[in-house]
Amino acid sequence: MGRTTTFGTTARIIHWIMAVLVILMLAAGLIMTQEIDRSIRNLLFIFHKGTGAVLLLLVAFRIIWRLTHPAPPLPRTIPAIQRFAAYTTHLGLYVFLVIMVVSGYVRVTTGGFPIELLNALGVPPLLPKADAVAETAKAIHATAKYGLIALIVMHVGAAAYHGLVLRDGVLSRMWPPYTKSA
Numbered sequence: 001m002g003r004t005t006t007f008g009t010t011a012r013i014i015h016w017i018m019a020v021l022v023i024l025m026l027a028a029g030l031i032m033t034q035e036i037d038r039s040i041r042n043l044l045f046i047f048h049k050g051t052g053a054v055l056l057l058l059v060a061f062r063i064i065w066r067l068t069h070p071a072p073p074l075p076r077t078i079p080a081i082q083r084f085a086a087y088t089t090h091l092g093l094y095v096f097l098v099i100m101v102v103s104g105y106v107r108v109t110t111g112g113f114p115i116e117l118l119n120a121l122g123v124p125p126l127l128p129k130a131d132a133v134a135e136t137a138k139a140i141h142a143t144a145k146y147g148l149i150a151l152i153v154m155h156v157g158a159a160a161y162h163g164l165v166l167r168d169g170v171l172s173r174m175w176p177p178y179t180k181s182a
């Protein structure tokens, strides 16, 4: 019965894996586009592109999982305006994650650059070289990061408010399973 008020184990595991990977991706992306030591820059690019390819699959899996496993209802104490804010923030996070992984993949493949991890696995690029497309995708990738960062700040802020101030059980719905029987 308690299961209907919290997210399932799969949703929690994928949430926290993606949370860590997205933060690392933002940090790597922001650092590697600065004037830094070339060898560190190359390593960050290889990490960013490979982890980004993994995230592409994780985002797709997560959206399918979410559509087939509806979120548990929020406590009745949550006002309508906050429900709406939560809904739009979560939807926005999905939208911006899709924009980031797709624009990143398009930018690299149409730019004619390798994704070393996929090459090692024998996965060929799905798109042909097209410089104009690569430049557009690059601009989208660089601009959309601001939207994603803003949504993450709101999301983490709301989670902290529920967990530390309201203590209404909303955070524990998604907290790792070991703190609660899952």
Ligand code: HEM
Pocket (backbone or CB within 6 Å): 022, 025, 026, 027, 028, 029, 030, 033, 048, 049, 050, 051, 052, 053, 055, 056, 097, 100, 101, 102, 103, 104, 105, 106, 107, 108, 115, 138, 141, 142, 145, 148
């Ligand atoms: C959630 C996923 C992703 C996040 C959060 C992310 C984040 C970022 C950020 C913050 C930058 C710096 C942009 C700038 O300030 O100009 C960047 C650049 C870049 N990202 Fe991503 N990225 C993601 C996915 C991907 C994927 C899937 C790929 C490719 C497979 C990719 C490839 C690149 C490349 C090549 C650059 C350098 C852009 C350039 O200047 O050419 N990213 N990314």
